[in-house]
Structures are given as C-alpha cells and as structure tokens.
Amino acid sequence: MSFVDENLRFVCREVLRRIPFTTSVILHGSRATGKVKGEDNRDYDVFVVLKTPLFLFYVKRMKGIEAEARKRGFKLDISVLPTFRLKYGRGDLSAYFIKATGVTVWGRNCLRNCDLGHIWETIDRSWIQYCVYVMRRLMWGYDPSTGRFNVDGILKALIVCCRLIVLFFTGEYVIKPEDMLRIIKPYRVSNRLVFGGEALDLLEETIDGRSWNESLFFFSVRDIAINTYASLISVLFGIQDEDLKALTSKYLRxxxxxxxxxxxxxxxxxxxxxxxxxxxxxxxxxxxxxxxxxxxxxxxxxxxxxxxxxxxxxxxxxxxxxxxxxxxxxxxxxxxxxxxxxxxxxxxxxxxxxxxxxxxxxxxxxxxxxSSSRKRRKPKTVKHYHLQSGIFPYEKDDQEWRMPRLKLPTAK
Incomplete structure (x- = not known):
C-alpha cells in the first residue's frame, strides 16, 4: 500500500483486518478517474473482491467499516464483488462501470483480463437500474416533514441523469457537466435525441448561472427523472402508456x-x-x-x-x-x-x-x-455485423424515428 490518500489506506487496512478471502480492493467512480481533487467531499465508492461463495456473511462487517468511515469524517460506499460476477457479469452496466472507471488500490488486478463486454451489449434492465439510481438520489433532495430542499443533492441528481443520457446515446462515461454538454452537442444540434433534451437544457441553464427557486428546481428535476425512466421503458421494452399505473402493470409483466x-x-x-x-x-x-x-x-x-x-x-x-x-x-x-x-x-x-x-x-x-453446443457442431462461416457509433445508428437521411412525448400524470 503505497498510495497517499489516508482514507483509502484506512479502508484497505480495515478490509484486510475484518474480511477474509479478500482478493482485491477496487476504487471506482469519479474519484478513480483522477478528475476529483483529494479534498472533494464526494463518496469513496469501493468494491471488495471476494473469492468465496459465502460473501453474504460479510456484508455486515462492511457496513461496520462504513460506520467507522463516517466517524472519521468521510463518506464510504463499500460493496462486495464476488469473482464470479467479474467472470459472468457481461452485459451488466454496473459491472461494466467497475471495469471502465475502476482502479485496483490493493491486491490482484482482477479488472485487466475480465471480459464484461461493450456498452452496446448492456442489457435493458441495467439501464433501468441506472435511472432508478438517479431517482433514489433525488428522494433525499426534499424532506416533506420540514419542507426543506437540498439544492446540492438535487443538482447532483440532475448531473447523474444527464450522465446517463450522454452514456446512452454516445457510449461515453463523462464526469464533468461541461464535457457532457460538449460531447452531446452534435446529437442535440442534429435533433437525434429520442429523450433527455429537457434535462440537458436545464443543466446548461444551471451551469450558465441561472438562479432557481428551490421548489421549482426540485420538481423540474423530478419530472425529468420520471420522464427519463418512462422513456427508457418505452425505448427498451416497447411499452408506451401515458398512464403510470398501466405502465407499471405492463412493465412488471x-x-x-x-x-x-x-x-x-x-x-x-x-x-x-x-x-x-x-x-x-x-x-x-x-x-x-x-x-x-x-x-x-x-x-x-x-x-x-x-x-x-x-x-x-x-x-x-x-x-x-x-x-x-x-x-x-x-x-x-x-x-x-x-x-x-x-x-x-x-x-x-x-x-x-x-x-x-x-x-x-x-x-x-x-x-x-x-460451449457444449459448439463442441457438437461443425464450425461454419458466420457473418458479423458491427454497430456504428451510438446506441441508435441513424442513417444520414433518416431522422424520422421519434418517440412521442410522454405525458405522465401529475399528482392531483
């Protein structure tokens, strides 16, 4: 352990002391990209790679390490990562993120040789999971018992939502809001965004220094998150319904x-x-x-x-x-x-x-x-088709495929 960050040194020391069968400790997310300064108050997102099927029995110990981190004054989100998930996690967006942004801070570098596929191979429900992560963050942006808003938390939820939109259409995981707007600009100019335009507009206005009423800002981001969620369901599952109750029933089926x-x-x-x-x-x-x-x-x-x-x-x-x-x-x-x-x-x-x-x-x-099927079959020539850049490879003269704007019901 030769890294400078004292918080990471503490995490690794406690993991090795409390959790057996540890193969690696992986830092991932914005801190692992090197684009966040050490004094930044962002969470430390850490995965502990365990080589045992009994990983569930060590979850409580990890929560204990999180509690100790809070006492030391920093936020820690520590999760277990069994080795079989690295081996068979192909198509899982969260597993893809671990490899895309993860850095091994202790132990064997498990990320180097694991094959988690490409962003274009991500399964549909992983995108839903990412969008729900946005909504879960937003839930803590307002406390109905006091009427108080957490503007910083609301802004972070908006940024994560825009990061999801940029990733979905360009395949690039971008940290800084300014870079998101720059990378997604060709899609906005050419009117190729199936959804997400309002979120990017709101982010751009916020970056430009527009001041917002706290309540208006929260409910604007709330509506954007809900519409993004419904839009993903529409695009990925072909389910379109303006009634949220009907959408719920169809999606669960x-x-x-x-x-x-x-x-x-x-x-x-x-x-x-x-x-x-x-x-x-x-x-x-x-x-x-x-x-x-x-x-x-x-x-x-x-x-x-x-x-x-x-x-x-x-x-x-x-x-x-x-x-x-x-x-x-x-x-x-x-x-x-x-x-x-x-x-x-x-x-x-x-x-x-x-x-x-x-x-x-x-x-x-x-x-x-x-594997068993391939052994029984004789090899034959297979024609491979390569995806063009972007989730939706539009033709140059074809801009007609649009998703109708969803009118989700507001609370009455």
Whole structure:
C-alpha cells in the first residue's frame, strides 16, 4: 500500500483486518478517474473482491467499516464483488462501470483480463437500474416533514441523469457537466435525441448561472427523472402508456421471465443477513427488483408542489412494497412517506443483488450450454455485423424515428 490518500489506506487496512478471502480492493467512480481533487467531499465508492461463495456473511462487517468511515469524517460506499460476477457479469452496466472507471488500490488486478463486454451489449434492465439510481438520489433532495430542499443533492441528481443520457446515446462515461454538454452537442444540434433534451437544457441553464427557486428546481428535476425512466421503458421494452399505473402493470409483466431466481436470492439474503422473514412474500410473483424500481417512481410522484402528498400515489407505492418488506401502516401521510423512503433505502440493495447475481447465473449457464453446443457442431462461416457509433445508428437521411412525448400524470 503505497498510495497517499489516508482514507483509502484506512479502508484497505480495515478490509484486510475484518474480511477474509479478500482478493482485491477496487476504487471506482469519479474519484478513480483522477478528475476529483483529494479534498472533494464526494463518496469513496469501493468494491471488495471476494473469492468465496459465502460473501453474504460479510456484508455486515462492511457496513461496520462504513460506520467507522463516517466517524472519521468521510463518506464510504463499500460493496462486495464476488469473482464470479467479474467472470459472468457481461452485459451488466454496473459491472461494466467497475471495469471502465475502476482502479485496483490493493491486491490482484482482477479488472485487466475480465471480459464484461461493450456498452452496446448492456442489457435493458441495467439501464433501468441506472435511472432508478438517479431517482433514489433525488428522494433525499426534499424532506416533506420540514419542507426543506437540498439544492446540492438535487443538482447532483440532475448531473447523474444527464450522465446517463450522454452514456446512452454516445457510449461515453463523462464526469464533468461541461464535457457532457460538449460531447452531446452534435446529437442535440442534429435533433437525434429520442429523450433527455429537457434535462440537458436545464443543466446548461444551471451551469450558465441561472438562479432557481428551490421548489421549482426540485420538481423540474423530478419530472425529468420520471420522464427519463418512462422513456427508457418505452425505448427498451416497447411499452408506451401515458398512464403510470398501466405502465407499471405492463412493465412488471414484461420483466417477469427471470423473476423467480431473483426473488429467491432476495428472500434468502434478507434471512441470512437481517434474519427477516416476509410472510406475504411470493417468489413466483413479479420481480422484487422491478417492484422496487416502480415504487421509487411512484414515491417521487406522490410529492406535490404545495407540500402535500398525493394519496393515490403513496398507496401505489405501498402496494408494490407490501409483500417485499414488513411495513408499518400510518395515517400520517408525511410519516408514511418517510417510512417508505427509508424502506427503499434499506432493502433496495438486496433486490438489486438478486437481479445482478441472477444475471450472472443465466450468463454462466448460457456459456456452458453454448460451449457444449459448439463442441457438437461443425464450425461454419458466420457473418458479423458491427454497430456504428451510438446506441441508435441513424442513417444520414433518416431522422424520422421519434418517440412521442410522454405525458405522465401529475399528482392531483
């Protein structure tokens, strides 16, 4: 350990002391790119690579390291990364990010030889996960119990949303907002953006120094995040509906195919780590991961500009989560909203883990089946087609494919 950063030195020392079977410690995100100064208050995003199938038993120890980091005055987000996820995580956007922006600060460089594919091969639900990450950040930009806004948090959510849009259309992961606007400019000028124009316009106005009313800024970013979410569902799954309730139902049906394994991993993780059992949980139902995603959207939609909370939207949030977590009911809407937000914060990690690990299981199984199939077949000539630059390779004279503007319902 020859690096200068004392916080990273502390993290590595504690990981090696508390967590056995550690192969590597990886720093990723904006700090790993070298574009953030050491005194910046951004989180330290760290992955611990473990060579053991018993990784779930060490999650609590990692949370203990996070608590120690808070006492030392810096923010740490530490996650477990089993070696099989690096081996079979192809197509998972979060795994791709680890390789694209990750730096090994201790141990063996596992990122050098792992094949996680290209950004164009990313599976559809990984993009949904990234968008939900934006909405989860935004949930903490406003506290309905006090009426206070966290403008810095709202701005960071907007920047992450624009980063998602730039990545989706250009394939480039960009840190600085100014660079995002520069790279996406040809797409905006040529009118090639299927969605995201409003988010980029708002970011540009903010960078240019426009002052915003806190409430107006929050709800503008909220509407942008929800529309980006619905737009991704439309583009990736072909589901278009102006009614959020109908969109929820159609999306949960469309993503149900792999739900069983995801749900089993979610339930077993809760039991092993938190010793929690959900009596109403149905492993044969829709994906818990996608129910959390939709619940996050509904919870944000429940906030009204006058400071009140929409009953229908918060009830939809509760319906989605009621058989996934043990939730206490409350007649106080504000208290209930905060309870639901806290439930998403505490349990979303387990749902996301179910999605990511089930993807690895399917990838590994497909790899084994494909390998066996190739051994039985005689080799034949295969014609390869190469993607042009951009997610949507437009022809020069073809600019007609547009997605109709979604009119999502506002809280009444």
């Amino acid at each position: 469309a993503t149900r195919r792999r739900a069983f394994i995801e749900n089993l991993i979610y339930a077993s993780s809760l039991f092993m780590i938190r010793r929690e059992f959900i009596p109403r949980f149905n492993p044969f139902g829709p994906s818990v991961f996608d129910k959390f995603n939709m619940a996050t959207a509904w919870l944000l939609m429940s906030l009204r500009e006058d400071g009140s909370i929409d009953s229908e939207s918060i009830n939809e949030t509760y319906k989605l989560l009621s058989d996934c977590v043990n939730l206490p009911l409350s007649k106080d809407k504000v208290k209930f909203w905060l309870t639901l937000r806290d439930a998403i914060r505490r349990y979303y990690h387990y749902a996301r883990t179910g999605f990511q690990f089930s993807h690895c299981i399917y990838t590994a199984f497909s790899s084994i089946i494909g």
